[in-house]
Amino acid sequence: MKIATWNVNGIRARATQVCEWLERDRPDIVCLQELKAEATQIPEPCQVMEYHAYWHCRKGYSGVSLHVRRDLFAADPKFSHPAFDVESRIVQAELGELVIASVYVPNGGKDYPAKLHFVTQMAGWARQLHAEGRELVLCGDLNITRAEMDVHPKERKPNAVGQRPEERALFETLLAAPLVDVGRAFDPDNANLFTWWAPWRNLRARNIGWRLDYVLASPTVFARATGCVVEAAIGTSDHAPVVMTMRGDGASLDSVRRQRVPERQGEGVDRPAGSQLLLDLSRDDLS
Numbered sequence: 001m002k003i004a005t006w007n008v009n010g011i012r013a014r015a016t017q018v019c020e021w022l023e024r025d026r027p028d029i030v031c032l033q034e035l036k037a038e039a040t041q042i043p044e045p046c047q048v049m050e051y052h053a054y055w056h057c058r059k060g061y062s063g064v065s066l067h068v069r070r071d072l073f074a075a076d077p078k079f080s081h082p083a084f085d086v087e088s089r090i091v092q093a094e095l096g097e098l099v100i101a102s103v104y105v106p107n108g109g110k111d112y113p114a115k116l117h118f119v120t121q122m123a124g125w126a127r128q129l130h131a132e133g134r135e136l137v138l139c140g141d142l143n144i145t146r147a148e149m150d151v152h153p154k155e156r157k158p159n160a161v162g163q164r165p166e167e168r169a170l171f172e173t174l175l176a177a178p179l180v181d182v183g184r185a186f187d188p189d190n191a192n193l194f195t196w197w198a199p200w201r202n203l204r205a206r207n208i209g210w211r212l213d214y215v216l217a218s219p220t221v222f223a224r225a226t227g228c229v230v231e232a233a234i235g236t237s238d239h240a241p242v243v244m245t246m247r248g249d250g251a252s253l254d255s256v257r258r259q260r261v262p263e264r265q266g267e268g269v270d271r272p273a274g275s276q277l278l279l280d281l282s283r284d285d286l287s
Contacts, residue, residue, distance in 0.1 A: 015046050105144065155210060
């Protein structure tokens with residue numbers, strides 16, 4: 001089973017690359033961020049029928065989506081977004097006792113307090129899910145480098161947004177939910193593990209970057225993980241996809257897999273669209 005996340009930095013600009021990536025890698029669950037499009041602007045080729053999909057859109061910036069492969073999960077997932085989301089920055093899918101979330105944390109350059117508030121609320125939400133006995137996989141662009149080693153030495157800057165002590169402290173609060181930083185757990189000593197590169201001075205080719213994109217998983221989910229890699233050669237976004245692979249055992253996945261589509265013979269079987277679109281939301285809409 002593959003769970004993948006990618007900040008595409010504009011779904012319209014990256015439509016062909018996203019489709020090619022999905023066809024080649026065939027992830028079971030896909031989390032996309034920074035769509036930068038309204039629901040009506042999502043390119044038709046990206047609305048892949050093989051996935052249940054939820055496009056949580058906002059005009060001009062932000063926007064996230066979550067896609068669940070139909071042949072793995074037959075029933076329509078329950079898609080929603082937490083009350084603290086006011087800018088189309090997080091969408092979740094409930095798959096039995098397992099919750100998957102695609103998240104795009106605010107950068108913080110324009111409104112730093114709003115970023116800290118968002119991460120604080122997200123940490124509380126993650127704790128609440130665990131208190132309810134749920135499992136969680138949180139994927140996306142968190143816009144925080146967890147530690148100094150997650151920034152190339154040439155990019156380390158005192159007090160730079162994304163590297164500040166209070167941001168990293170909040171990151172650790174999120175991990176205390178509890179969640180495991182899967183990428184770092186599988187590659188603990190790699191000081192060159194980055195997922196974002198500024199789009200100038202050939203920084204990506206030189207691997208002078210930051211680690212901003214993560215797969216965070218409940219310990220019980222992490223126990224079934226077999227790997228987590230950064231696909232640094234994929235696409236022209238300034239971010240790279242991050243993909244976690246895992247075994248399909250465990251109680252929560254077993255309960256979901258009982259909803260698997262039975263094998264069918266022949267062709268021409270009608271399938272529901274199963275794609276939900278959420279248009280621009282105001283703060284009042286979420287109250």
